[in-house]
Amino acid sequence: MSKINRYKKDFPIFKNIPNLVYLDSTASSLKPRAMIEKAQEYYQNYSANIFRGLYPISEKATQEYEKTREAVADFIGATRPEEVVFTRNATESLNLLAYSLICGRLKKDDEIVVSVMEHHANFVPWQQLARKKGLKFRVIDIDDQGYLKEPLKSINRKTKILALAHVSNVLGTINPIKEIARKARQISPGILIVIDGAQAVPHLKVDVKDLNCDFLAFSAHKMLGPTGVGVLWGKKNLLDNLTPFNYGGEMIKEVHLNRSTFEASPYRFEAGTPDIAGVIAFRATIDYLKRVGLDKIRQHELRLTSFALERLKEEFGDEMKILGPQKAKDRGGVLAFVFKDYHSHDVAQILADQNICIRAGHHCAMPLHQRLGLASTSRASFYLYNDEKDVEKLIKGLKKIDKILGGTRHE
Amino acid sequence: MSSIYQEIILEHWKRPHNYGRIKSPSKKTSVHNPSCGDRLKLEILFNRGKVKEAKFTGQGCAISQASASLLTDHVKGKKAADLEKINQKTIIKLLGVEIGPARQRCALLSLEALKKIIEK
Numbered sequence: 001m002s003k004i005n006r007y008k009k010d011f012p013i014f015k016n017i018p019n020l021v022y023l024d025s026t027a028s029s030l031k032p033r034a035m036i037e038k039a040q041e042y043y044q045n046y047s048a049n050i051f052r053g054l055y056p057i058s059e060k061a062t063q064e065y066e067k068t069r070e071a072v073a074d075f076i077g078a079t080r081p082e083e084v085v086f087t088r089n090a091t092e093s094l095n096l097l098a099y100s101l102i103c104g105r106l107k108k109d110d111e112i113v114v115s116v117m118e119h120h121a122n123f124v125p126w127q128q129l130a131r132k133k134g135l136k137f138r139v140i141d142i143d144d145q146g147y148l149k150e151p152l153k154s155i156n157r158k159t160k161i162l163a164l165a166h167v168s169n170v171l172g173t174i175n176p177i178k179e180i181a182r183k184a185r186q187i188s189p190g191i192l193i194v195i196d197g198a199q200a201v202p203h204l205k206v207d208v209k210d211l212n213c214d215f216l217a218f219s220a221h222k223m224l225g226p227t228g229v230g231v232l233w234g235k236k237n238l239l240d241n242l243t244p245f246n247y248g249g250e251m252i253k254e255v256h257l258n259r260s261t262f263e264a265s266p267y268r269f270e271a272g273t274p275d276i277a278g279v280i281a282f283r284a285t286i287d288y289l290k291r292v293g294l295d296k297i298r299q300h301e302l303r304l305t306s307f308a309l310e311r312l313k314e315e316f317g318d319e320m321k322i323l324g325p326q327k328a329k330d331r332g333g334v335l336a337f338v339f340k341d342y343h344s345h346d347v348a349q350i351l352a353d354q355n356i357c358i359r360a361g362h363h364c365a366m367p368l369h370q371r372l373g374l375a376s377t378s379r380a381s382f383y384l385y386n387d388e389k390d391v392e393k394l395i396k397g398l399k400k401i402d403k404i405l406g407g408t409r410h411e
Numbered sequence: 412m413s414s415i416y417q418e419i420i421l422e423h424w425k426r427p428h429n430y431g432r433i434k435s436p437s438k439k440t441s442v443h444n445p446s447c448g449d450r451l452k453l454e455i456l457f458n459r460g461k462v463k464e465a466k467f468t469g470q471g472c473a474i475s476q477a478s479a480s481l482l483t484d485h486v487k488g489k490k491a492a493d494l495e496k497i498n499q500k501t502i503i504k505l506l507g508v509e510i511g512p513a514r515q516r517c518a519l520l521s522l523e524a525l526k527k528i529i530e531k
Contacts, residue, residue, distance in 0.1 A: 405416075
């Protein structure tokens with residue numbers, strides 16, 4: 001199992017911090033050289049605004065920007081590039097959607113369904129939308145193993161929105177979106193299916209046609225891309241009928257003193273100068289992921305997750321409680337855990353002192369932690385640049401926590 | 412790398428001073444840090460304008476527990492008016508290490524409780 005990780009060399013940070021053990025890709029991933037260089041290429045060679053300049057460097061920037069749109073569409077199996085809207089991040093994508101839906105479509109007695117395992121970004125916008133419009137807000141529970149518990153029971157003919165994470169950022173659970181979407185549409189033909197793909201798109205092959213969802217949100221920075229770029233994918237006819245979220249430059253058809261008309265999607269949602277460098281650099285990321293292959297990435301993470309589950313059990317047994325499905329194949333490379341009775345802040349801090357980066361807290365999933373009866377957890381997560389050695393270092397680090405904080409406490 | 416888990420903090424985490432309840436406290440309060448779930452109850456008994464006893468209960472990380480232990484030691488015998496002078500710097504001095512921005516809230520939870528008690 002102790003092969004040298006062949007992807008590490010593509011990430012300059014490992015050259016700059018050679019002993020870095022980065023186990024927090026669920027929060028944000030590291031960046032490959034190709035992406036960094038692409039951003040630099042824009043800044044050094046054609047750093048003009050898009051869509052408005054008639055001169056060559058603006059045209060070049062516009063072209064590069066639109067090439068990313070095509071690459072993203074292709075990456076997620078979308079029919080048309082115009083279905084890809086660039087935002088700041090997945091959070092903004094979901095907020096844009098919830099906000100735009102307030103203005104039309106929904107009426108009293110309609111229902112919105114989310115799950116208890118959602119990240120706040122796919123929970124609070126819907127909760128607030130429901131409150132503002134007086135809609136019923138239903139929350140799908142989980143079972144003891146961390147799978148969605150009878151999701152279809154929460155759906156009825158009044159359900160207008162079903163918003164679900166493809167992969168949980170805490171439990172790691174991979175939800176059977178395709179099957180849920182198909183059955184949900186049978187129960188409520190007018191339903192809109194919104195998928196939070198923030199933890200799925202970086203790690204699994206996600207195909208929007210295959211899933212048959214209506215909207216998909218994800219962030220570039222969690223998939224080796226730049227910060228400041230997110231995606232909202234939506235079916236073209238749905239996007240074109242949504243109210244704009246931001247008004248301003250680039251989204252306008254005509255402005256008169258007392259009225260305005262707006263561009264079709266995606267431009268109607270891209271008011272103002274976007275993160276041009278970020279969007280352009282994002283294409284280098286997508287090319288990189290394609291070169292490596294998502295199947296390979298998934299296999300790598302699956303192997304690593306199985307290895308970690310096994311090794312942690314071997315070393316710590318019942319003293320280490322790992323949340324979520326215990327079968328590696330049902331989960332992404334996310335391991336949230338409780339180690340003995342140590343506080344997650346202490347766990348993360350003592351690991352940090354050893355250059356091991358994990359996350360501590362509720363991971364923006366308070367409803368889930370409340371459901372589990374836990375105030376906070378520690379979380380280690382994997383990506384293609386992690387390997388068995390990282391897992392062994394984590395184990396060593398955890399043992400050190402025991403050494404420092406262990407022993408009897410006298411309260 | 413230097414660690415914040417130095418002797419003082421570890422000592423007070425493993426054997427916290429003043430952990431428990433006061434039978435009939437003059438003042439009591441509780442604070443909560445929802446971002447990590449830390450909870451702290453602080454009780455103080457005044458006698459002739461001075462802190463006679465200070466006790467705490469709660470759960471949290473080593474930093475928040477050690478800081479509560481140290482602070483309850485520190486306030487004993489102090490006049491009520493002097494409690495107002497206790498601030499962030501006092502806590503950091505008591506802990507004996509610099510606390511990074513991510514752990515400030517843990518370290519200052521007990522101070523928050525004390526401030527709340529003073530205001531009451």
